[in-house]
Amino acid sequence: MAHAQTSHAPSDKYYVPHSSPWPIVGSVSLFTTVVGVALWLNHVNAGPWVFALGLAMVVFMFVRWFGDVIRESESRLYNEAVDRSFRMGMMWFIFSEVMFFAAFFGALFYARQFSIPWLGGEGVKVFTNLLLWKDYENAWPSNGPADVGGDFEVIPAFGLPAINTAILLLSGVTITIAHHALKAGNRKVLNIFLAATFLLGFLFIVLQAEEYMHAYHELNLTLGSGVYGSTFFMLTGFHGFHVTVGAIMLTVIWFRCLKGHFTPTHHFAFEGVAWYWHFVDVVWLILFVFVYWL
Amino acid sequence: MAHTHEAAHHADDHSHDHHGPEKGWRRWVYATNHKDIGTMYLVFSLIMFFVGGTMALVIRAELFQPGLQLVDPMFFNSMTTMHALVMIFGAVMPAFVGLANWMVPLQIGAPDMALPRMNNFSFWIMPFAFTLLLSTLFVPGGAPAGGWTMYPPLVLQNGTSFPMLIFAVHLMGASSIMGAINVVVTIMNMRAPGMSLLKMPLFVWSWLITAYLLVAVMPVLAGAVTMLLTDHYFGTTFFEAAGGGDPVMFQHIFWFFGHPEVYIMILPAFGVVSEIIPTFSRKPLFGYDAMVYATASIAFLSFIVWAHHMFTVGMPLAGQLFFMLATMLIAVPTGVKVFNWTATMFKGSISFEPPMLFALSFLFLFTIGGFSGLMLAIVPADFQYHDTYFVVAHFHYVLVPGAIFGIMAAVYYWLPKWTGHMYNNKLATWHFWLSTIFVNVLFFPQHFLGLAGMPRRIPDYSTQFADWNMVSSIGAFGFGLSQLLFAYIVWQTARGGVKASAKVWDTATPHGLEWTLSSPPPYHSFEVAPEVK
Numbered sequence A: 001m002a003h004a005q006t007s008h009a010p011s012d013k014y015y016v017p018h019s020s021p022w023p024i025v026g027s028v029s030l031f032t033t034v035v036g037v038a039l040w041l042n043h044v045n046a047g048p049w050v051f052a053l054g055l056a057m058v059v060f061m062f063v064r065w066f067g068d069v070i071r072e073s074e075s076r077l078y079n080e081a082v083d084r085s086f087r088m089g090m091m092w093f094i095f096s097e098v099m100f101f102a103a104f105f106g107a108l109f110y111a112r113q114f115s116i117p118w119l120g121g122e123g124v125k126v127f128t129n130l131l132l133w134k135d136y137e138n139a140w141p142s143n144g145p146a147d148v149g150g151d152f153e154v155i156p157a158f159g160l161p162a163i164n165t166a167i168l169l170l171s172g173v174t175i176t177i178a179h180h181a182l183k184a185g186n187r188k189v190l191n192i193f194l195a196a197t198f199l200l201g202f203l204f205i206v207l208q209a210e211e212y213m214h215a216y217h218e219l220n221l222t223l224g225s226g227v228y229g230s231t232f233f234m235l236t237g238f239h240g241f242h243v244t245v246g247a248i249m250l251t252v253i254w255f256r257c258l259k260g261h262f263t264p265t266h267h268f269a270f271e272g273v274a275w276y277w278h279f280v281d282v283v284w285l286i287l288f289v290f291v292y293w294l
Numbered sequence B: 001m002a003h004t005h006e007a008a009h010h011a012d013d014h015s016h017d018h019h020g021p022e023k024g025w026r027r028w029v030y031a032t033n034h035k036d037i038g039t040m041y042l043v044f045s046l047i048m049f050f051v052g053g054t055m056a057l058v059i060r061a062e063l064f065q066p067g068l069q070l071v072d073p074m075f076f077n078s079m080t081t082m083h084a085l086v087m088i089f090g091a092v093m094p095a096f097v098g099l100a101n102w103m104v105p106l107q108i109g110a111p112d113m114a115l116p117r118m119n120n121f122s123f124w125i126m127p128f129a130f131t132l133l134l135s136t137l138f139v140p141g142g143a144p145a146g147g148w149t150m151y152p153p154l155v156l157q158n159g160t161s162f163p164m165l166i167f168a169v170h171l172m173g174a175s176s177i178m179g180a181i182n183v184v185v186t187i188m189n190m191r192a193p194g195m196s197l198l199k200m201p202l203f204v205w206s207w208l209i210t211a212y213l214l215v216a217v218m219p220v221l222a223g224a225v226t227m228l229l230t231d232h233y234f235g236t237t238f239f240e241a242a243g244g245g246d247p248v249m250f251q252h253i254f255w256f257f258g259h260p261e262v263y264i265m266i267l268p269a270f271g272v273v274s275e276i277i278p279t280f281s282r283k284p285l286f287g288y289d290a291m292v293y294a295t296a297s298i299a300f301l302s303f304i305v306w307a308h309h310m311f312t313v314g315m316p317l318a319g320q321l322f323f324m325l326a327t328m329l330i331a332v333p334t335g336v337k338v339f340n341w342t343a344t345m346f347k348g349s350i351s352f353e354p355p356m357l358f359a360l361s362f363l364f365l366f367t368i369g370g371f372s373g374l375m376l377a378i379v380p381a382d383f384q385y386h387d388t389y390f391v392v393a394h395f396h397y398v399l400v401p402g403a404i405f406g407i408m409a410a411v412y413y414w415l416p417k418w419t420g421h422m423y424n425n426k427l428a429t430w431h432f433w434l435s436t437i438f439v440n441v442l443f444f445p446q447h448f449l450g451l452a453g454m455p456r457r458i459p460d461y462s463t464q465f466a467d468w469n470m471v472s473s474i475g476a477f478g479f480g481l482s483q484l485l486f487a488y489i490v491w492q493t494a495r496g497g498v499k500a501s502a503k504v505w506d507t508a509t510p511h512g513l514e515w516t517l518s519s520p521p522p523y524h525s526f527e528v529a530p531e532v533k
C-alpha cells in the first residue's frame, strides 16, 4: 500500500474533476474508428489504416482516462459517494450489455420458434412453404430452405464447449477466492488467484479460436451457414469479444494488485471487473444451453 | 472509513476547489460541469431542430401540390428518412438530456452529475455521430432513403451511405446509454439528505424512468443494426428467409426498441408539464403518487406492446389480440396523468405565462395524439390506417405539440433560472400562438388525408388530396418560420435583459430546490447539500 494514501483523508466533498481532455479524444477516436470501417466496407484503400489509427486512439484514450481515474483513486480523492456512483454505473452498464445480448438471443429464439417452423409450413405462414419452399421441412440446426452456405456439421456440446464451460466456471471460483483474499488482506493469495483467473480467461479464448478453426475448416460451419451460422457465430463471437475485454481488465487489475493498489475496504475496480467477469460467465452458460446443447 | 466528517460537513472551507469555468474553448471541449454540458446539449439540439425542420420543409414544399416538381423522388425519400433520424436522435432526445443535465442536479440538491467526465463523453459523441449521418447527403447514391425504421430488405439497398447510417446509430446509442446511466446514477446516489424517492420532483422521476428505458432498449437497437450490417457485408441471414431468417424478425427487434423509444421522447415532457401546471395554478400537483405510479406503469407496458407497429405484416391471431389489448391498456395510466393535470388546475388561481401556455397546449394536443393512438391500436382499424397520413398525423401530434412543446415549456420555465434574465414575454406569447395555430394547420388536415387513404412517404399523390396538402404545407412553413422567433428569444435572453430573481416566478409559488439558488445558479450547484424536509 504505497503512495499518498495517508497524506489526506478521502474528502467529504463529491469529487468533480475540473476538466478533462479524454472525452473529446474518445469521441474523435470512436469517430475515426467507425469512419475507417465505413471506408473499408466501401472499398476505399485507406479504410483499414484509418480503422487501425482509430483503434490505436481508442486504446490511448482508455489508458490515459483510466490512468487519471486510478491516480485520483489512489490519492484518495474519491469518497464513499463517488465509489457508490462507480458501482451503480458499472451495474447499469452490465444491464445494458445484458440487453445487447438479449437482442441476439431474441434472434435465435425467433428463428427456432417462428421463422424456421413457418418456412417448414407450420402455423399461419403455411403459404410461404406451399408457394416458395415446398420441400423444406422444419428442423434445427438449419441453414434455411435455400441451404445457404452448403451442408455443415455442428459442434457437439459435450466436447470442447463443455470443457470451456468448466474453465469459465472455475475462473468464477478463482476470482471469488481472490476477492475474499483481498478483503482479508492476504495479498499473496489475491495475486495468485487473480492470475489464475485471467489465465483461465485467455485459455478459454484460445480454445474458442481453436473451435472456430475447426468449424470453418472441417465442419463447413461459417458465419454464412444460414441462420444457424449467423446466430452461432454472432452470439459466441460477441461473447468471445467480451471475454477478451474481461480478461484484459483482469490483467490490468492484476498489475495494479502487484503495485499494491486496493485496500480491503476500497477496491471498486476489482469488484467492477469481477461483476463483469460473472456476467460473461452467465452469458456463456445460457449460450451453452441454447446454442450448443438444446 | 476511519474518518468522521460530521463537523466539517457544513464548514465550507474547500476554497482550493472554488474555481470558475476554464477560459476559452477548453470550457466547452474539456467540460465536466453539468450546466455547461447541459447548455451544449440544448444548443446542439436546437441546431438539429432547424436542420431536421429544413428537411421537413423540403417534404412539405414537394407535397404542396400534386405531381413531381421540386425534388427527385429518391431525394424525397432521403428527406423523410433523415428528417426522422435527425429529429428523434438529434433534436428531441438531446434536448431532454440537456434539460436533465441542467435540472436534475439542481432539483435534487447535488453538486453536479455523478459521472462528470462520462457526461462530456456522451455529449461530444453526438456532433460526430451527426457529422457522419449528415455527410451521407453528399456520398454517391445519396443519404439513406429506406425510412428511419431501417427495415430490411429495403435498407440493404442503400449504397455507400449504409455503413455510415449503421455506425451513426451505434454512436448515438453509445451516447444515449452513457447519458442515461449518468442520469440514473445521479438520481439514485446524489440526492440531498431527506429527499426520499417519493419527495423527488416529477421531472426527476420521469427522467429516472426514461433513463431506465434508454439503458434497456438502446442496446437492442444497436444489436438490430449490427445484424443489418452483417447481413449486408458478412453473409449472415438473420433477415433473409432463404437462410432460415425472416425480415419480419427485424421489425420485432426494432420495435422492441422503438415503442419504449416513443416513451423516452414523451415521459420527460410529462415531467416538465407536471412541474409547470402546479406552479401557475398555484396549487400542489394533484395525485403526486399516482403520477409516479402511472409513469412507471407506462414504462412497464411499453415493453409489451411493440407489435402494434406491425399488425399488417401478419402475425398469429393471439398475437394481434394481445398486442391490441396491451396497447389500449396504456390509455389507463395516461388517462390518470391527464386527469391529474386537469384536477391540478381545478379551482386553481391560474395565470398564463408562456410556460403555462405551452403546457396547456401540450395537454390538449397531446391528448388528441393519444386518442388517435388508441384508434391505431385497434387491429381491424389499423389495417385501414397503416402507412397512411393518419399515422403521420398521430405521431406528429404526440411529438410536436407533445415532446417539442414540452421542451419549449421547459425552456420558457427555466430559461430565466439558467441565464439570470427574464425573456421578452410578449414575443414569447407570440411564439406560442403562432406555434399552436400553425401546428394544427400543419397536422390536423393530415388526419383527413390519412382517413381518405393517402399513403405516407410518397412524393406524389392523387389530386383528390390536393386541398388538404396545400393547407398542411402552409401550416408547415408557418410553423417552421415561427421557430426562428424562438431561437431569437433564447439568444436575446442569453445576452441580457431584466434580471431574474431566484424564485423567477414571483406571482406563483414554485416549489423545488432549483428556486433556492440564485439566477443564474453558482458554477458549482450545491456545494453543501441542502436539507430536505
Ligand SMILES: [Cu+2]
Pocket (backbone or CB within 6 Å): B258, B259, B262, B305, B306, B308, B309
Ligand atoms: Cu408503439
